Amino acid sequence: MNKIITVALLIASTSFAIADGYNGPTNSAVGGYTGPTNTVAQYVSVKQAKSMSDETYVTLKGKIVNHIKKDKFTFQDNTDTVVVEIDDDLWYGTTIGPNDTVEIIGEIDKDGPWSNVEIEVKNMKKL
Template sequence: MSNEKIITILISSLVLSASVLASENTIDQQGMLATSGGFDGPTQNDTLNTVEDVMNADWLVDGNKVTLIGHITMSLGHEQYTFADKTGNMTIKIDDDEWDGQDVTPSDKVKIVGEIEKNDSANAVDVDWIRILNKR
């Protein structure tokens, strides 16, 4: 076998080995991401936690984070819903992929985490995350 063929085979083997190692490393990283956890609770600056807080905060801009606990009382269509807590109600938007397989009824108490989305000067919340706190 010529030296050129040996070198070609060695280089091909190295490239193939590097590719396999890289794909295994990616799988391990993805596995770690899927199993990692963290704190699920309020932050130091989390002062927007009722409908009244959100609706009365004129200083809010798109992207401000909010955490609300209450009930989804009605579907308005096109991923829009009415959300209510003890202080009032407001419109929220929940993309179809945010439900995470959960079936929610108006009697279910839910926690939503999202961002302010102002439309026509009304404060609304674009939901990033929703969880049922108690199913009735």
């Protein structure tokens, strides 16, 4: 019985370590998936994203230029700015400043037809 418990704990701890090691599609230092990415999140500019429908997934490339409050930041590309919501767990220990270029995958969030557009970030990486 003790052997079964020991093996089960060993398997469980190994699977947590393997799952924790995945850092996205292009992090070659740790390893991970290198094939095609999800085409549902299309690359667009901030200006284009502001005119898209609520709950549409987009990929943006630009800079996080300002911290507004809590998990709200100002994101800017060469077309416009938009507020992005970045949960603490998405930073993955990475330090990002206003001069760093990042890629953000997120969901457009509109509370109503005349409300401001925000992007709820699902994943991001420093480029």
